[in-house]
Amino acid sequence: MARKADLLQGSLDLLILKTLDLEALHGWAISKRIQLLSSGVLEVNQGSLYPALYRMRDRGLIESEWAHTDEGRRVKTYRLTRKGRETLASERAGWRLFADAVDAVLSAT
Template sequence: MSGSDLFTGTLDILILKILKTDARHGYAIGRWIRENSNGVLNVEEGALYPALHRLERRGLLEAEWGRTDTGRRAKFYSLTKGGQRALEAESVRWSEYSGAVSAILSGPQG
């Protein structure tokens, strides 16, 4: 992470989680993350679309062209079985990892 936004590597997990319950298109995923984090998390499009492509390439997502509620053309992504497994594994990993970091940061003289 060179700028002020994401810690590298967490975007994939967020995408997997968001798609767990509903299929969504890329632009909506970006908006969703921003809105559901009160603006704390802001995903640049230059990061979002490549992330979707590589998750699809890894077989964790499936993509299908469709129409939004307003009739716009959009590519809808959904989780594959592999994506579900990856989400579970990565969630555990995030939990352990962030817990360890937070524990250190809140240590003595913190």
């Protein structure tokens, strides 16, 4: 099993935004997708996903709707709003800047 990394403060929102940028997903799928995309390195604390989802919905970054699974089960799925897409773009740029800066410091010899 690969080593796991704790999520950096505030990065959960960014990850959720990115995941939903591809397609609308329900809560469980979001957590799995993050795990998958990070090759299992990033593991979302599943419980803390939901407060984050509700907070982002209230801020208007994502919206939710009830859909049905193939088995006919009612499930709440989330998708990005336009505001969410804009936020994702700016947050992504911010993250890049931050990561490059940290990288630069760490790789200084």
